[in-house]
Amino acid sequence: MAPIIRTVNLTKKFGSLVAVDHLNLEIEEGEIFGFLGPNGAGKTTTLLMLITVIKPTEGTAYVGPYDVTREPDKARTLIGMAFQEPKLLWVSTPWDVLDWHAKVCGLSSEERRKRVRWALEELGLWNERHKSIHGFSGGMRKRVEIAKILIQRPKIAIVDEPTAQIDIVGKHRIWNMIRALRDEGSTIILATNELYEADVLSDRVAIIHKGKLLVCDAPKKLKDSILGGDVIEVVLEKEVPSKIVEELKAINRIVDVLAVKPNCLKIYLNQAEEVLPRITEFFMKVHMPVKSIQMSEPSLDDVFVHYTGLTIEEAQKR
Amino acid sequence: MAVKAVMHIMERDIRYFFRFKWWVAGMVSMNLADLFIMAVVYTRMVNPNLVVNYFVFFAPGLTITALFAAAFMIGREVNMEIRRDIIHYMLSLPIKRWELAFGRVLAGSVRGLIYMSPLLLTTLAITYLYTSVFPSPLELFTIIFTLFLVAIGTSGLSISLALSTTSFEKYITMRGVVYYVLFFCSTVFYPMTLIQSSLPTPLVLIARYNPLSCGADLSRAFLLGTPPFSFWMLLDLGIFALFFALVAAFAYRRAMQK
Ligand SMILES: Nc1ncnc2c1ncn2[C@@H]1O[C@H](COP(=O)(O)OP(=O)(O)OP(=O)(O)O)[C@@H](O)[C@H]1O
Ligand SMILES: [Mg+2]
Numbered sequence: 001m002a003p004i005i006r007t008v009n010l011t012k013k014f015g016s017l018v019a020v021d022h023l024n025l026e027i028e029e030g031e032i033f034g035f036l037g038p039n040g041a042g043k044t045t046t047l048l049m050l051i052t053v054i055k056p057t058e059g060t061a062y063v064g065p066y067d068v069t070r071e072p073d074k075a076r077t078l079i080g081m082a083f084q085e086p087k088l089l090w091v092s093t094p095w096d097v098l099d100w101h102a103k104v105c106g107l108s109s110e111e112r113r114k115r116v117r118w119a120l121e122e123l124g125l126w127n128e129r130h131k132s133i134h135g136f137s138g139g140m141r142k143r144v145e146i147a148k149i150l151i152q153r154p155k156i157a158i159v160d161e162p163t164a165q166i167d168i169v170g171k172h173r174i175w176n177m178i179r180a181l182r183d184e185g186s187t188i189i190l191a192t193n194e195l196y197e198a199d200v201l202s203d204r205v206a207i208i209h210k211g212k213l214l215v216c217d218a219p220k221k222l223k224d225s226i227l228g229g230d231v232i233e234v235v236l237e238k239e240v241p242s243k244i245v246e247e248l249k250a251i252n253r254i255v256d257v258l259a260v261k262p263n264c265l266k267i268y269l270n271q272a273e274e275v276l277p278r279i280t281e282f283f284m285k286v287h288m289p290v291k292s293i294q295m296s297e298p299s300l301d302d303v304f305v306h307y308t309g310l311t312i313e314e315a316q317k318r
Numbered sequence: 319m320a321v322k323a324v325m326h327i328m329e330r331d332i333r334y335f336f337r338f339k340w341w342v343a344g345m346v347s348m349n350l351a352d353l354f355i356m357a358v359v360y361t362r363m364v365n366p367n368l369v370v371n372y373f374v375f376f377a378p379g380l381t382i383t384a385l386f387a388a389a390f391m392i393g394r395e396v397n398m399e400i401r402r403d404i405i406h407y408m409l410s411l412p413i414k415r416w417e418l419a420f421g422r423v424l425a426g427s428v429r430g431l432i433y434m435s436p437l438l439l440t441t442l443a444i445t446y447l448y449t450s451v452f453p454s455p456l457e458l459f460t461i462i463f464t465l466f467l468v469a470i471g472t473s474g475l476s477i478s479l480a481l482s483t484t485s486f487e488k489y490i491t492m493r494g495v496v497y498y499v500l501f502f503c504s505t506v507f508y509p510m511t512l513i514q515s516s517l518p519t520p521l522v523l524i525a526r527y528n529p530l531s532c533g534a535d536l537s538r539a540f541l542l543g544t545p546p547f548s549f550w551m552l553l554d555l556g557i558f559a560l561f562f563a564l565v566a567a568f569a570y571r572r573a574m575q576k
Contacts, residue, residue: 048406051410052409053406053409053410076410076411076412077412080410080412085403087402087403087404087407089334089404091334092334092337096333100326100329100330103326103329104326104327104411104412105411105412106412154412
């Protein structure tokens with residue numbers, strides 16, 4: 001099947017700054033495609049080119065069959081976007097904003113009422129529906145912004161940092177709503193700088209930095225591709241002899257073992273969930289009772305460091 | 319679909335306008351107050367050889383300036399949308415750029431007409447009181463059509479200016495220059511005979527082709543009988559309206575490139 005979105009050397013320059021640099025991406029129909037990168041990586045700029053709000057300096061993108069530089073009007077009939085910064089007139093109310101948005105997107109009045117009500121209730125804004133957005137908190141505004149796309153249900157839905165500023169309960173609710181949107185047939189492009197968000201939602205993730213594509217794959221594969229991508233912290237009842245540490249290192253997929261304290265080890269490894277049983281078995285065999293064991297996920301930092309050789313802080317300084 | 323899209327865009331701007339209904343009502347009252355103060359003060363000061371009754375002369379002029387100012391308001395909002403990047407949202411909607419542009423031009427002009435209507439009614443009443451003339455339905459229609467053309471052109475002009483800059487200061491400066499030139503070199507406040515006798519030729523030319531002059535004089539032609547109705551004034555306004563509606567549409571197409 002042909003990809004529903006294809007970028008061909010997509011480039012955007014702002015003066016001498018190359019915000020997006022010869023980006024080649026293919027997004028399949030029906031997937032949730034995560035678009036990861038640190039601040040200023042060029043995520044939003046890329047998305048704005050896809051929705052024909054800004055024009056590429058070089059190269060192009062295809063939205064369905066439409067070239068965004070040649071047939072922007074047609075491309076926009078397939079695609080919708082919830083923006084990173086809510087684009088709302090402060091004097092309006094959530095109801096008016098969403099009802100109007102649905103109208104412009106061609107929903108019938110009955111369908112409109114139904115969906116707007118549903119979205120406002122789900123996002124916890126029903127009681128505020130007739131209040132002026134002027135008095136809303138950042139998170140509430142963000143909810144109104146994300147509601148637009150959930151109501152519109154475009155063939156291709158772009159969500160730019162959909163849960164930034166939103167509390168944890170709200171985050172989970174929005175993630176579920178994004179999944180439901182996909183299940184109803186939309187393709188989702190999710191820009192984020194939180195690896196966790198990209199991980200729990202995306203089928204595939206592209207990492208970009210300074211406008212360039214670094215890598216694109218399923219999140220699991222991405223994390224596993226980094227050496228020592230997973231971390232297991234083990235606290236033992238007694239001190240660990242160095243012999244045991246060496247034996248641990250010999251276990252397949254364990255990359256490194258660090259004794260943080262005499263009775264505490266940090267184990268860097270790949271595919272932790274597969275290796276974990278073997279680690280516990282090992283400690284039982286050597287008669288070292290385990291007090292606690294904790295697994296942590298690699299962070300965007302880890303993946304990012306792996307692919308750029310820089311930490312995010314370093315990358316941002318350059 | 320195209321008509322619907324244009325209507326939706328208009329709806330948004332017109333609703334926005336009515337959010338400020340009390341402010342609008344206040345402004346209209348101030349315009350009306352201006353009119354009556356003018357009537358009291360100037361009618362006796364103005365040389366009756368130039369203008370027989372300044373009150374009835376000035377009323378259509380004030381109506382036009384109010385229409386112009388109200389229809390121009392949309393530009394301020396469009397410029398504000400650029401500065402807050404709300405334009406990204408407008409440009410991302412699944413409608414064509416010309417639908418967006420025409421919707422906004424029409425909305426701006428309808429808002430101008432709404433704002434102006436109390437002033438137009440007052441003008442009709444004053445004229446009737448002083449001269450016992452009330453325009454026939456066809457004349458009334460022509461007057462309103464004329465005003466509509468002025469409104470379209472003004473709204474298109476303000477949107478085109480607003481889209482040409484991301485700086486509010488620049489927009490306000492441009493607006494100031496446009497206001498100054500169009501109000502000063504026009505027959506809104508004084509008749510053509512006075513302009514011809516006291517202004518240099520280039521300014522006289524501006525005054526003659528100025529859509530505000532044409533708008534005011536077309537109303538006067540039906541209400542006061544002077545200056546006489548002339549078809550080219552209607553043509554002038556038609557060109558003004560069409561030209562700036564198209565420029566606004568072009569500006570919205572170009573807005574994507576930034
Ligand atoms: N209109 C503009 N004019 C000039 N530079 C711009 C403009 N828009 C973006 N940039 C620059 O382009 C680069 C990429 O910005 P972009 O907003 O695409 O990043 P991002 O990946 O979305 O970051 P974030 O995670 O902070 O949202 C940044 O260096 C930014 O300063
Ligand atoms: Mg961004």
